[in-house]
Amino acid sequence: MQKMWGRSAVGSALQWHCRGRGFESLRLHQMRGPGPRVFIYIIFFVFLVLLVSTTPAVEFLSTTEHNVASKLVELLDSTEEYVLIVSYSLDHQEVIDKLNDLFLSGVHVVAMIDASSSGRTVLCRPLFEVRADSSDGLMHAKLVIIDGRICVFGTGNITQSGLHRDSNTFLVFENCDHVSVLEDYALAILEGRSLEMQKLPNGILIMTPSEKGRQLFLNTILKAKEEICFLSYAFTDTELLALLKYKSAMGVSVRGIVDHWNNDFSAIARYLNTGIVVTFPPDNMRIHDKTIIIDGKTVITGSANHSFNAWQKNREVVAIIESADLAEKYLAHFAYLWEVADYGLESWSCPD
Template sequence: MDLPALTWGMLLDIAEWVIRAGALVVIPFRRKFTAAAWLLLIFFLPIPGLLLFLMIGQPRFPKGRIERFELLRPAFDRVTKALSASKPDQPSAVAAFCEKLGLFPATAGNQVELLDDYDAALGRLVADIDAAKERVFILVYIFADDKTGCSVIDALRRAVARGVDCRVLIDPIGSIHWVRGTIDKLCAVGVNTRRTLPLRLLRGRTRRDMRNHRKLFIVDGQIGYAGSQNIVDKNFRPGVTNRELIARCTGPVVTAMEAVFLGDWFLETGTQPPDGIQLPAPSGDAVLQLLPSGPEYPLEGFETLLVWQLHQAEKRAIIATPYFIPDQDVIAAFRTAAARGVEVDLVLSKVVDHPIVNLAQRSYYEALLHAGVRIHLFDDYLLHAKNVSIDGKLAIVGSSNVDLRSFQLNEEVSLLLYDTKSVADLEAIQRRYIETSIALKLDEWVRRGHPVQVLENLARLVSPLL
């Protein structure tokens, strides 16, 4: 016999309070900025909140993927040992720490070009593919089958016809609007193509929000690209034109880039990286280091490095990022650096492609401006480039945003530049960002309307879930 409706209501109330009590016990142990958002959601919507937390509340890959990553350790160790022969004579403390974070050492004997012309950078990639003799590896978040994407597909077609081994890894969520068409076209011309972190609902479940956000292009093990550049038309969003930055490298660091690609290829295909390692010949004076990061690594690599270096900064720090959803450690590092007299410049984009994310990040501006951080809004383009410079001694170019998604959920990769010339080259680009940006003024910012502030704070409440 069915229980009376009142009894069902009482059971539902009891279940909801049990869920709330359990959340108070379990979630604070995570000691993350996201804990407050999860508690708020579960207290207002206990059952939907619990289901959502079970689905995406813990930034972990499936057990099988973690086990496969551990199988990569011998291959990564071989690469590290080979690269150690190219270490600079006096590696810095930063380089030693980042080797622990991301496994690969800093290497001397590299050459690096910083390319911030969107079309020209892709033109260089096409030219390098057309000159390839052995292999072309591409790992990218967005690969569209639009005009830009087809130009790269055509170059890969020509390479395959020459007998070049061409492989592509595409994130299916980043490329969601194009992934079927792109993969069909790549496979039709003989390119070995796989999805990264393909979505699975049951066995080996892969979460939709944990993505491979890396951008790496490697040609013949001699040329490597790392940065923010995707393979898509620069104005693929209506009314938005992207501005990017990518580093084209030659020298030993390319071996680390290839190792990251082959590691991700193994995770998706089961094909182990080859045993033999042949380092590229020295090609310049740049000292470079690759720092991969992601949920399978013990620490949030890019965030850990950024926070540490902001606390270590003595004169100036410039950070450019399109998305800025920091946690308390990052906010404290910004404010502390500014309080110590460090010139801290944060370059963000005035052009917006994710309005809710933009509202959330705007909620942080007032506190940062009060602390003395200078905020610049880049005009005309969506500044999608992600880069950092500290004291003229360290520069970072990569795929990581200054947000919780890049810190905790995404597979990312950063290129660290240590030599004076390379750092100065990035600083020159960053100065051009600032010159063409609108500087936020505290007295003007605090006068924005109260309705806007309410929307910003509401967006901030859910920002850990964005």
């Protein structure tokens, strides 16, 4: 019999982890003798638990150094109850085969894609439920939720190109508040709803369309003091370009790698390399990233291209994360791509 699914049905699977709720009913009794010392120990223990709960367990993946498809299949292998997938397109056969296996074993699987890419998904013969979004704007977010405890979030679609051929990055969050917020976003997209941006201890998650989110995005860049590095598939945002040129004029180092797509389709391509330093990848490489790293400590990444439509029309998910450790990983990815572009390497591939 098919499992019922939903917040009420999955029960404990949707009870949020890492929020320290188990301490809400903690009661301290009067003690004699060492009472104050015990009280201090308890407070210290609660502080440590809350500190751990606000520090997300996150793994960085990039197609230039990891086999992302194999990692995703490995994560899916751990599924017990349900999988939610939100991806502009879904045509990676190995992933779809794994999802079919899960569905046949009783796991609830549901996916949302953009209607414009539905033909490619149908050819892969999914057995699970696939919904196609045909509303105004693109359904462009990229999320995989596993049992409410794991979320894979990034710049690439669940496709052969997104997980292998293109340059993309992904974050794997596990058992933290980020997962619960990103699951709320996935459910909202599946149900055709919108949600406000959510503040977390080390950053903010944004679901578009969102004018407030866009202003926060621009203001975060405006605060840059030393360095801005950006990776961009589609760069058509004139306001963002003007802001980057302004920061460069104020003495901030601004460097970017943009895809060749812009030479054919971006009206501002001719202005990208004036006032800031921009390079392109080799002809056989596609930069599908949508990431900005600021001052070695702030990362802005997600599904949104650097365009007006991403913020005003599309369904996207963007993260602004304050983390020097994470920024270091993104900068290493940027440095690799910069070297590839600088030396004009003729070939590259993701690891096997």
